[in-house]
Amino acid sequence: DAGVIQSPRHEVTEMGQEVTLRCKLISGHNSLFWYRQTMMRGLELLIYFNNNVPIDDSGMPEDRFSAKMPNASFSTLKIQPSEPRDSAVYFCASSPGWGTEAFFGQGTRLTVV
Amino acid sequence: ELKVEQNPLFLSMQEGKNYTIYCNYSTTSDRLYWYRQDPGKSLESLFVLLSNGAVKQEGRLMASLDTKARLSTLHITAAVHDLSATYFCAVDDKNFVFGPGTRLSVLP
Numbered sequence: 170d171a172g173v174i175q176s177p178r179h180e181v182t183e184m185g186q187e188v189t190l191r192c193k194l195i196s197g198h199n200s201l202f203w204y205r206q207t208m209m210r211g212l213e214l215l216i217y218f219n220n221n222v223p224i225d226d227s228g229m230p231e232d233r234f235s236a237k238m239p240n241a242s243f244s245t246l247k248i249q250p251s252e253p254r255d256s257a258v259y260f261c262a263s264s265p266g267w268g269t270e271a272f273f274g275q276g277t278r279l280t281v282v
Numbered sequence: 283e284l285k286v287e288q289n290p291l292f293l294s295m296q297e298g299k300n301y302t303i304y305c306n307y308s309t310t311s312d313r314l315y316w317y318r319q320d321p322g323k324s325l326e327s328l329f330v331l332l333s334n335g336a337v338k339q340e341g342r343l344m345a346s347l348d349t350k351a352r353l354s355t356l357h358i359t360a361a362v363h364d365l366s367a368t369y370f371c372a373v374d375d376k377n378f379v380f381g382p383g384t385r386l387s388v389l390p
Binding site for chain 1: 290313315323324325326327330332368373374376378379380382383
C-alpha cells in the first residue's frame with residue numbers, strides 16, 4: 170500500500186478563493202483525521218471520521234471549513250473563502266480502528282496571500 | 283476537554299547523554315502513542331502503548347506508560363545527532379489529540 174496520499178502537496182491561493190484539499194486513506198482503514206499544523210498553535214485536530222461518519226468536528230475553526238467523506242477511501246477538506254490566517258500545513262491521517270496508531274500523509278502546505 | 287502536555291518543549295543535549303521527555307494527559311485513556319517529525323516532513327509513528335505499565339524500546343529510545351499517573355515518558359539513551367527531531371505524544375480518547383511537541387537538538 171502506498172500509504173495515506175494527500176494532494177496537492179503545495180497550494181498557493183489568493184484570499185477569498187476556494188481551496189480543496191484531498192486525502193486517500195490506506196485501504197481497510199476506517200478512521201480518518203484532519204489536522205492543521207502551525208508554529209503558533211502546533212498540531213490541531215480539525216475533524217475525525219469513523220466509517221465515513223463525522224464523529225467530532227469541534228476543532229473546525231469556523232463555517233468556512235467543511236470536510237466530507239464521500240466514500241470509505243477518500244476525504245476532502247474545503248475552505249471557502251480562504252483567508253491568510255488559514256496558511257498552515259494540513260495533514261490527514263488514517264487508522265484501522267480504535268486502539269491503533271494513525272498513519273499520516275505527507276501533508277499539504279497551504280499559503281493564502 | 284482532553285489536554286495533553288509535554289515537557290520540556292525544547293531540549294538541547296550533547297551526544298552520549300541521557301534524557302527523558304515527559305507527557306502528561308488529562309483523561310483516563312490507556313492508549314498513548316509517540317511520533318517523530320523531522321523538519322518539513324510528516325509524522326512517523328515510533329511507539330504504541332496500550333496498557334498500564336507498557337514499555338517499548340527501539341534502539342536508543344524507550345517509552346513507558348503509567349495510566350494511573352496519566353504519564354508517559356520517552357527516554358533517550360546515549361543520544362546521537364540522528365535523533366534530532368520533534369517528538370510528539372498523542373492520546374487516543376476516541377480521537378487523537380497531540381501534545382505540543384518536544385524539539386530535540388543533539389549537539390556533537
